[in-house]
Amino acid sequence: MSVTDLFDPRGIAVVGASETSGKIGYEAMQNAVEFDGPVYPVNPSASGTIFGREFVSSVTEIDGEVDLALCCVPAPIVPDVIEDCGKAGIGGAVVFAGGFGEAGPDGEELEERLIEAASEGDVALLGPNTSGFLVPEEHLFATFATDVDTIPAGNVAVVAQSGGLAYAIAFQAENEGVGVSAMVGLGNRANVGFEEAIEYFDGDAKTDSIVLHVEGTDDGRGLLETCRRVETPVVAYNVGEQDVGDFAESHTGALTGEYELYEAGFAQYGVPTVRTSTELLDAGTALASSPRPDGPNVGVVTAQAGPGIAITDRLKAAGANLPSLTEETQDIVEEILPGITFSANPVDTGRPMPEFGDVVAAVARDDNIDIVLVYELYEGGLGYPTDTLAAVVDEVQKPIVFASGGPEAVINEELAELEALGIPTFTAPERGADAVSALVQYAKRNAGPDAAVAGEEVSVDD
Amino acid sequence: MTDALEAARDEQRSALTEAEAKELLASRGLSVPDGETVTSSEEAVEAAERIGYPVVVKVASPAVQHKSEWGSGVGVNVNLTTPDEVRTAAVDIFEAADREGIDAAVFVEEAADLEAGLEVIVGGTRDPSFGPTVLVGLGGITVEVLQDTSHRIAPISTAEAVAMTRELEASPLFDGYRGSPAVDREAVAEAIVTVGEVLDANEEIREIEINPLLAESDRAVALDALVSLDD
Structure with a gap:
């Protein structure tokens, strides 16, 4: 079975293609x-053409290179379609229909037939019961959802157990001008599950981090082992805290x-975990765009005390x-800004100023610091210290995360410049802090055997 | 595989007796109270004399899972200090077993001083999705009310197990609080490691629970232990 046929096909067959607007096909x-x-x-x-392509009666009749079939047909005939795909040498398929394993004994039986057809025909099968997947950079939209071409290309792969949550994250990314390398809703995971998807995107040149939404699988250990094995950072959003048993x-x-x-x-297998889909996207973006942190020690530089305090509070609560x-x-900082408000950590410059970038640079160069978090409200006459950063x-090859506030129309362009440098940006203090917390978790949880114990934290002088 | 496990499997039992469970854990280096399984009230007294008072006298039978609720409350007798008390407790157990028509022995055990340590629960279960897993929490009702537990996928190292104890909200209690002595955190960690290893090495074990494990200043003693087998 080749997941590459599924996620990187040469051609596509839309089985059940329909001329009726509103139908899945x-x-x-x-x-x-x-x-x-x-x-x-x-x-x-059907006969004639649709979107300028001529109808074909069966996948076995296609004269051309096709690796992916989008199955827009009702559940009962899906196994036959997959059998045909196998005969036609189509190695990947997406099954949108529900009514399989999630729908009682009859559905389970149908899913078994489906899996059998897929194994026999060597077809990597996404779903059933999924909304499909997207690879924006390739204009590959293997889905029936609308307006998905608005989702920009990026370097975070979203792999969600639920297709609905996959879209929630992908559209949030679009709203915020962040891109995804891929978005996958796994659905029932008939033969492509978390492990296959994670391994594929680990080897995908467009992907620099993988974010997971997990509701529960029947091979949790296999998932964890895959996360540990792959080189690409993985972040997980695990849902179901309120499911508690009795005694x-x-x-x-x-x-x-x-x-x-x-x-x-x-935690044991080196994967940061988050509490919301927003945090998942932010953590994935931070891990994808900045260098991997060498350790968990954070230096905070803020131009305003209040956001700096909120950030510090949140970071400490998260164990940073x-x-x-x-x-x-400290000498360098005090030379730049004599009588500075607070020059240990966090460094508070009191307000934005021309030398703000030099202060950030000094903290970033500090040997005690592995990760830098900057907060600075936008000030018109100054702009951001983009050139210095x-x-x-x-030079430092450490993550530098930048959080700010200001009029959207003004700051978006300048923040995009920072992002192009590999500096993830956020427009709320807490979101910056949460993204850094994920980097801290990543560093702690990947610090070698028994990472959670060893730490390698620099001691705090209170 | 130990003899007790083999015997239990041959008899298609769903659990080891407490004595068997403790023997299994003791064979892997865990501390357990000095104890003896006997089949008459006179043997119970002899065992108590050898062990030294106070002792605990409990029902020992594969047919009894919840010892303290069994036989109108005669299944567990704590803090017995005289031969007469031991004899009476043993007779009560044998009579109750006769009434219920089950085979039962009596387990005589050195009594523990709960004041001398911290009651901890150490457990492990074979999860269908994760395989062997372990947990640690504070014992008694705290674990039910606060659910202050730490979990890992097993097997794990001692360092990882120590980290589990440090994750507990109740972790400061291990270091001594308001004059109570610090307890042997490493020994608790070793118990967690052992539970994980035993689960990992014996496919037929479904669950292990040591509750309480009494963490003392220089050791941790398994005061009660349950080893459940696959049905």
Whole structure:
């Protein structure tokens, strides 16, 4: 089975392609024709053309290179379609229809037949019961959802158990001008699950981080082991905290819920975990665009006390370490800004100023600091210290995360310049802090054997 | 595989007796109270004399899972200080077993001083999705009310197990609080490691629960232990 056929096809067949607007077979066809490769509408009871492509009666009749079939047909005939795909040498398929394993004994039986057809025909199958996937850079929209071509290309791969949540994250990314390398809704995971998807996107040149939405799988250990094995950073959003058992049999059984095991397991296997889909996107963006942190020690530089305090509070609550800066750094900071408000860590410059970038640079160069978090409200006459940061980010090879506030129309362009440098930006203090918390978790949880114990934190001088 | 596990499997039992469970854990280096399984009230007294008072006398039978609720409350007798008390407790157990028509022995055990340590729960279960897993929490009702537990996918190292104890909200209690002595955190960690290893090495074990594990200043003693097997 080759997941590459599924996620990186040469051509697409839309099985059940329809001329009726609003039908899945129409919407999927409309999305598919955006693809820069051959697209074949397949429907035995249709003739003529749709979106300028001629109908074919069966996937076995296609004269051309097709690796991916989008199955827009009702559940009962899906297994036959997949069997045909196998005969036609089509190695990937998306099954949108529900009514399989999630729908009682009959559905389970149908899913078994489907899996059998897929194994026999060597077809990598996404779904059933999924909304499909997107690879924006390739204009590959293997879905029936509308307006998906608005979602920009980026370097974060979204792999969600629920197709609905996958779209929630992808459209939030669009709203915020962030891109995704891919968005995948796994659905019932008939034979492409988390492990296959994570391994594929680990090897994908467009992907620099993988973010997961997990509701529960039947091989949690396999998922964790895959996350540990891959090179690409993975972040997880695990849902289900309120599923608690009772104490009828034993405490051990009642207290060991799937949620607890995922949370503990992700920590053990080097995967940062988050509490919301927004945090998931932010953590994925931060990990994808900045260098990997060498350790968990954060240096905070703020131009305003209030946001700096909120950030520090949130970072500490998340278990981050804010070590004292070296004497050398403190001397440099005090030379730049004599009588500075507070020059240990966080460094508070009191207000934006021309030398703000130099202060950030001094903290970024500090040997005690692994990750830098900057907060600065936008000030018209000054702008952001983009040039200074451009030089520093190359020199120090540490994550520098930038949070700010200001009029959207004004700051968006300047923030985009910072992002182009590999400096993730956020427009709320807490979102910056949460993204940094994920970097801290990543550093702590990947610091080698027994990472959670070893730490390698610099001690804090209170 | 230990003899007790083999015997239990042959008899298609769903759990080891407490004595068997403790023997299994003791064979892996865990501390357990000095104890003896006997089949008559006179043997119970002899065992108590050898062990030294006070002792605990409990029902020992594969047919009894919840010892303290069994036989109108005669299943567990704590803090017995004389031969007469031991004899009476043993007779009560044998009579109750006769009434219920089950095979039962009596387990005589050195009594523990709960004041001398911190009651901890250490457990492990074979999860269908994750395989062997372990947990630690504070014992007694705290674990039910506060659900202050830490979990790991097993097997794990001692350092990882120490980190689990540090994750507990109740972690400062291990270091001594208001004059109570600090307890042996490492020994608790070793118990967690052992539970994980035993689960990992014995596919037929579904769940292990040591509750309480009494963490003392220089060791941790398994005061009660349950080893459940696959049905």
